[in-house]
Amino acid sequence: MMIKGFYHLxxxxxGERELKNASYADEITIGLYSEDEGTEGEFAIKWFKDEELGARLEAYxxxxxxxxxxxDLIQALKYxxxxxxxxxVELLLKLGYKDLTNRENLYK
Known part of the structure; x- marks a missing residue:
């Protein structure tokens, strides 16, 4: 069963380590994920440092x-x-997307 979810970098x-030298200030990756951690696909919303934190949608x-x-998300974002x-993040949760962010380093 696929679930709608997201990762907040x-x-x-x-996150701090990855964002330190990145051209963007933050990223939320959104997609359809299976319970075995596979994905049907995903896209990202990025906030670039040189664009005064304006959001940009990116998808391969x-x-x-x-x-x-x-x-549902695209329609909500238009406003x-x-x-x-x-x-x-608040909007994603309100729409029922699951927060899949890894907040704890499991490899310590």
Whole structure:
């Protein structure tokens, strides 16, 4: 069974390290995931440092079908110009997406 879920990079255990030298300030990856941690596809919303935290949607062409399965999010975002990462997380949770963010380093 596939679930709609997301990973919030800034809130993950490795987020600070990954974002330190990245061109973006934050990233939320959204997709359809199976319980065995596989995915049918995913896309990301990124907030770039040089764009005053304006959000940008990014998806590779093999994930375009997933956008169609996340129309609830796309429709909700059309009214959210200037949305910040924490507001996006709140919206995702409200829409029933599962927070899959790895907040604890399991490899310590």
């Amino acid at each position: 800034a809130e993950s255990y490795h 062409d093999d994930s375009w079908p997933i956008l169609n399965q996340c129309l 959210k110009e200037g949305i910040k990462p924490d507001e996006c």
